[in-house]
Amino acid sequence: MQNEDYAVEVHDLTVAYGTKPVLWDIDLSIPAGRLAAVIGPNGAGKTTLIKAMVGLIKPLSGGVDFSDKEIKNGRLRNKVAYVPQSGSVDWDFPATVLDVVMMGRYGHLGWFKRPGSLDKAMALETLDSVGMREFASRQISQLSGGQQQRVFLARALIQQADIYLMDEPFKGVDAQTEKSIVLLLKQLKEQGKTVIVVHHDLQTVADYFDWVILINLRIVANGLVGDVFNEENLGIAYGNRGLLTKEVT
Numbered sequence: 001m002q003n004e005d006y007a008v009e010v011h012d013l014t015v016a017y018g019t020k021p022v023l024w025d026i027d028l029s030i031p032a033g034r035l036a037a038v039i040g041p042n043g044a045g046k047t048t049l050i051k052a053m054v055g056l057i058k059p060l061s062g063g064v065d066f067s068d069k070e071i072k073n074g075r076l077r078n079k080v081a082y083v084p085q086s087g088s089v090d091w092d093f094p095a096t097v098l099d100v101v102m103m104g105r106y107g108h109l110g111w112f113k114r115p116g117s118l119d120k121a122m123a124l125e126t127l128d129s130v131g132m133r134e135f136a137s138r139q140i141s142q143l144s145g146g147q148q149q150r151v152f153l154a155r156a157l158i159q160q161a162d163i164y165l166m167d168e169p170f171k172g173v174d175a176q177t178e179k180s181i182v183l184l185l186k187q188l189k190e191q192g193k194t195v196i197v198v199h200h201d202l203q204t205v206a207d208y209f210d211w212v213i214l215i216n217l218r219i220v221a222n223g224l225v226g227d228v229f230n231e232e233n234l235g236i237a238y239g240n241r242g243l244l245t246k247e248v249t
Contacts, residue, residue: 007032007163007194008053012062015048022048024217030196032067035189036211037199041238044216046198050165054082066163081161083152085168097151098123098136104158126154131180146173153181164188164195182208205229
């Protein structure tokens with residue numbers, strides 16, 4: 001029975017690349033309205049988990065359920081926003097910053113309706129919120145990695161989704177950009193949104209997030225930061241001790 005208190009439930013999920021299992025028998029529930037970190041060592045399956053959640057990877061078994069009835073009825077693109085790793089995007093695509101952000105509106109407009117003045121105003125306002133409005137006419141390929149990440153965050157924000165899945169949004173950004181992104185994520189949480197973030201810096205988990213998922217091919221722990229983000233679970237996930245006293249990248 002689906003628990004309506006949960007935004008996302010993953011059940012019996014197994015994913016493999018060829019004959020190599022990447023995720024094994026994943027069972028996971030994430031409550032609605034949480035700001036959740038997905039953490040684990042390199043190769044643990046963090047990115048694969050996010051991609052499986054948004055349907056970019058087909059699992060060998062199991063699946064993902066969303067509590068929102070509109071998502072169940074096939075309106076995933078309107079309700080779930082995905083921010084990929086900046087390194088996985090073809091930045092040579094000829095588009096301006098404004099064009100990229102406007103792409104986030106097509107889920108609401110449909111592919112055959114052109115964005116109007118209201119959509120453009122929303123896009124500019126969203127770029128303002130990530131500090132990128134002055135770059136609206138700039139080609140996306142001309143931006144730094146941190147600036148590109150802000151633009152993709154803006155594209156997700158303009159979707160006005162209920163669930164946001166982000167794959168290392170802090171990777172390659174400077175400290176000021178990271179602070180700005182964290183503030184935006186916390187604002188989404190305050191609005192009742194569910195935000196799930198692949199994250200690598202253990203030192204900031206307790207400051208940035210209220211929920212944490214520790215993973216290493218299987219789920220090691222899943223719950224409130226204060227309950228499961230501890231040396232014991234980190235030792236199981238990473239295979240060593242003392243991780244809370246040093247930075248892990």
